[in-house]
Amino acid sequence: MDETVTAKKKWTDGFRFWSDREDLLGPLFLFPAVVYIVALVGIPFIIAMAYSVTDVTAGNTSLDFVGLQNFQAILKTDQFTQSLRNTIMFTVVSQIIILVLANILALILSTDFRGKWFARFLIMLPWATPIALGTIGWLWLLDSKFSPIDWVLRYLHLLGEPAALLGSGKNLYYLGRLELAKASIIVIYVWRMLPLSAVILMAGLTSIPQDLLDQADVDGAGFWRTLFQIKLPLILPIMSIALLFSLIFTVGDMAVVYVLTRGGPVYYTQILPTWAYLKGIESGALAEGSATALFLFPVLLAVAIMVLRFSRRTEVT
Amino acid sequence: MITKKHISLLLSLLILGSLILAACAPAEQPTAPPPEVIIETVEVQVPVEIEPYPEGTELKILQWSHFVPQYDVWFDPFAKNWGETNNVAVTVDHIALGELSASLTAAIDAGAGPSLVEMVFAPPQFIEGLHDLTDLNLQAQELFGEQAETSKMSSYLPATGIYYGFSPGWVPDPANYDRAMWASVGYPTGPSSYADLLDGGKKIKDQLGIPLGLGMSPELDSRLAMRNVIWSFGGSVQDENECVVINSPETLEAVQYVSELYKSAMTEEVFAWTPASNNQGLIAGELSYILNSISAYRSLQDIDAAAADNIGFGPALKGPRGDQYASAHVWSVYVIPKYVEGPELEAAQAFLLHLTANYNQAVFNAKLYNFPAFKSTVPELDGWLTQDPFGSRPADKLLVLNSAWDTVTWLGFPGPANPAIGEVFGTNIIVTMMAEAAQGTKTPEEAIADAETQINAIFAKWRDAGLVGCK
Numbered sequence: 001m002d003e004t005v006t007a008k009k010k011w012t013d014g015f016r017f018w019s020d021r022e023d024l025l026g027p028l029f030l031f032p033a034v035v036y037i038v039a040l041v042g043i044p045f046i047i048a049m050a051y052s053v054t055d056v057t058a059g060n061t062s063l064d065f066v067g068l069q070n071f072q073a074i075l076k077t078d079q080f081t082q083s084l085r086n087t088i089m090f091t092v093v094s095q096i097i098i099l100v101l102a103n104i105l106a107l108i109l110s111t112d113f114r115g116k117w118f119a120r121f122l123i124m125l126p127w128a129t130p131i132a133l134g135t136i137g138w139l140w141l142l143d144s145k146f147s148p149i150d151w152v153l154r155y156l157h158l159l160g161e162p163a164a165l166l167g168s169g170k171n172l173y174y175l176g177r178l179e180l181a182k183a184s185i186i187v188i189y190v191w192r193m194l195p196l197s198a199v200i201l202m203a204g205l206t207s208i209p210q211d212l213l214d215q216a217d218v219d220g221a222g223f224w225r226t227l228f229q230i231k232l233p234l235i236l237p238i239m240s241i242a243l244l245f246s247l248i249f250t251v252g253d254m255a256v257v258y259v260l261t262r263g264g265p266v267y268y269t270q271i272l273p274t275w276a277y278l279k280g281i282e283s284g285a286l287a288e289g290s291a292t293a294l295f296l297f298p299v300l301l302a303v304a305i306m307v308l309r310f311s312r313r314t315e316v317t
Numbered sequence: 318m319i320t321k322k323h324i325s326l327l328l329s330l331l332i333l334g335s336l337i338l339a340a341c342a343p344a345e346q347p348t349a350p351p352p353e354v355i356i357e358t359v360e361v362q363v364p365v366e367i368e369p370y371p372e373g374t375e376l377k378i379l380q381w382s383h384f385v386p387q388y389d390v391w392f393d394p395f396a397k398n399w400g401e402t403n404n405v406a407v408t409v410d411h412i413a414l415g416e417l418s419a420s421l422t423a424a425i426d427a428g429a430g431p432s433l434v435e436m437v438f439a440p441p442q443f444i445e446g447l448h449d450l451t452d453l454n455l456q457a458q459e460l461f462g463e464q465a466e467t468s469k470m471s472s473y474l475p476a477t478g479i480y481y482g483f484s485p486g487w488v489p490d491p492a493n494y495d496r497a498m499w500a501s502v503g504y505p506t507g508p509s510s511y512a513d514l515l516d517g518g519k520k521i522k523d524q525l526g527i528p529l530g531l532g533m534s535p536e537l538d539s540r541l542a543m544r545n546v547i548w549s550f551g552g553s554v555q556d557e558n559e560c561v562v563i564n565s566p567e568t569l570e571a572v573q574y575v576s577e578l579y580k581s582a583m584t585e586e587v588f589a590w591t592p593a594s595n596n597q598g599l600i601a602g603e604l605s606y607i608l609n610s611i612s613a614y615r616s617l618q619d620i621d622a623a624a625a626d627n628i629g630f631g632p633a634l635k636g637p638r639g640d641q642y643a644s645a646h647v648w649s650v651y652v653i654p655k656y657v658e659g660p661e662l663e664a665a666q667a668f669l670l671h672l673t674a675n676y677n678q679a680v681f682n683a684k685l686y687n688f689p690a691f692k693s694t695v696p697e698l699d700g701w702l703t704q705d706p707f708g709s710r711p712a713d714k715l716l717v718l719n720s721a722w723d724t725v726t727w728l729g730f731p732g733p734a735n736p737a738i739g740e741v742f743g744t745n746i747i748v749t750m751m752a753e754a755a756q757g758t759k760t761p762e763e764a765i766a767d768a769e770t771q772i773n774a775i776f777a778k779w780r781d782a783g784l785v786g787c788k
Binding site for chain 1: 418419422425426442443444445447533534536584586587588590594597598736740743748749756758767774778782
């Protein structure tokens with residue numbers, strides 16, 4: 001009996017000792033995350049940086065230093081500049097739409113209504129679905145010949161008839177028409193990132209102290225004044241974090257364009273990640289592919305630092 | 318003001334709409350059982366003495382998932398049986414063809430991975446990381462006779478004088494057309510020239526509202542189709558000495574032709590195709606003419622025999638001066654990375670000879686999708702094409718595939734498939750050139766000049782690396 005008590009006490013003491021050692025536990029808990037980031041992000045990133053300043057190819061992996069020659073070579077090509085333009089355009093437009101819609105969605109979801117949990121579940125689905133699978137679903141929805149969207153439009157007499165609003169052709173060729181292809185890519189980025197942003201903003205909204213809102217109500221502030229003068233300023237720091245997440249995911253994503261258009265029609269939807277893949281992996285020019293992939297890194301780093309500083313400065317304590 | 322009632326109503330409508338759409342989805346078509354055909358599977362042994370391999374010898378094969386599933390069902394035990402006979406532990410992995418380049422890049426970079434990789438195109442950009450298979454190729458030519466030029470030029474790099482791969486087979490890429498539609502406009506055996514294609518295709522679109530489909534999208538079939546037109550009009554990306562010759566009057570004529578064909582007989586869908594799109598369109602009766610291998614037809618035979626009967630196959634189309642060229646659809650090009658050594662390397666080469674010696678089984682189990690690089694290994698081929706063992710109606714429907722022996726080309730034709738040609742292919746420069754002219758965003762002359770600039774830069778880079786000729 002005594003032995004059991006002693007053993008129990010020993011264990012309890014040990015647990016207390018370790019629980020109070022933040023200096024040891026902190027690094028211990030951080031260790032797996034650090035290993036993960038170093039192995040799967042840090043090392044490939046360093047390899048890509050090394051490749052971008054050498055003449056490495058898919059077949060010849062010896063690293064002969066060539067300076068900034070690869071960056072100069074890619075900057076001379078129209079495909080690269082068009083990919084860069086498209087990457088920036090897709091990102092900026094989709095982030096603006098996401099910010100507006102995420103705010104609306106967060107406001108709706110933070111009110112009480114019947115079936116709220118189900119609505120939240122549905123809205124989270126695009127984020128929970130693997131991006132490649134989700135995009136394949138969109139590929140079917142936007143198919144040139146068999147698009148269900150076109151089918152519905154034809155059923156509603158909006159398409160496929162001489163005087164139809166959307167034209168007399170049987171299909172809209174979402175991915176074959178230049179501007180529609182761009183719009184389709186933006187729609188899918190929005191569809192993909194909206195849930196995450198909305199949930200982050202919703203968390204921000206629910207953290208606003210109720211007494212502040214009650215006070216505004218008592219003072220006679222209406223919906224719009226409460227929104228613009230109380231809620232939005234208070235969730236601005238968290239909104240900037242949502243924007244940062246969404247921005248980085250969008251800039252770095254290649255699945256949507258690769259699955260949907262592979263950069264076509266022409267190079268109208270080509271973006272830096274897909275162009276880097278086509279150059280580096282499919283064509284064997286690893287060095288130019290790496291230079292293309294890394295091109296936006298300094299810009300993204302600067303944006304990330306700016307956003308984080310902004311969110312800290314606007315934090316209300 | 319949005320109220321709870323409004324949100325609940327909106328949600329209910331959304332759910333109801335989804336349920337209605339789901340209910341309207343077409344039911345699955347019943348499928349007919351595939352015909353049961355059996356081939357004698359007595360394996361031919363290569364008349365070369367093989368030393369028994371030491372204990373623990375492995376052969377890891379990585380290859381593309383075949384478009385005719387029966388092929389993989391046959392291949393895996395075939396390879397393993399050879400391994401058991403020769404004391405080699407054989408493993409076979411199948412991956413999607415789009416992942417082959419990434420897998421080989423990773424393997425060479427890591428210095429470890431599969432012993433044999435079957436590529437779907439010539440992979441000359443990997444040459445410095447691959448074993449020189451010149452001896453193997455010469456040995457095969459000695460054993461099995463002349464090798465098809467399309468296979469040879471997809472595994473040999475003149476600038477280095479070595480074979481970086483071994484190609485035991487290739488796949489014809491015939492025209493697939495809707496027999497009823499083309500008969501209705503006066504072409505019962507389909508078009509035989511690009512002039513016929515324009516004339517008949519336009520009539521079918523005007524009269525029946527059905528377009529034809531030569532893709533101009535960044536995908537496999539489009540890349541090949543556009544090259545076919547250029548070759549048959551007398552143009553090419555490079556000449557036989559690997560000098561860039563894309564900017565020629567012949568290419569201009571080809572680009573102008575494609576623009577006219579697009580306006581007369583196609584729709585914008587051709588800019589957005591995936592590799593499966595043209596097959597889907599033809600099978601659904603929504604396209605009158607495409608270029609593709611016979612794999613979709615084989616699938617259709619199992620699903621809807623009557624629809625399969627209505628599919629006809631045609632030869633490479635003649636250009637304005639009678640030139641008649643069409644690329645192979647894909648190639649079987651095996652490569653051995655340099656990290657493979659010793660008995661594993663010997664086993665890999667011996668297995669390739671064994672596969673080549675038994676290529677009649679490969680052709681048969683691919684349901685005549687594969688063609689041999691060494692014709693002597695499949696003496697039954699003419700008989701199978703005359704009397705299709707897989708139930709084509711008429712039985713000699715596939716006999717036209719035989720014409721591909723005379724018209725088949727390769728990436729880089731009339732020169733070799735070098736790394737520059739591979740990069741031009743991989744970065745979609747030719748389909749983009751055609752699409753820009755067809756859409757009118759550039760004139761044909763501008764589109765060709767832009768393509769030439771890009772191609773010259775790519776050639777210069779690989780020339781500096783010593784892998785492309787024409788200094």
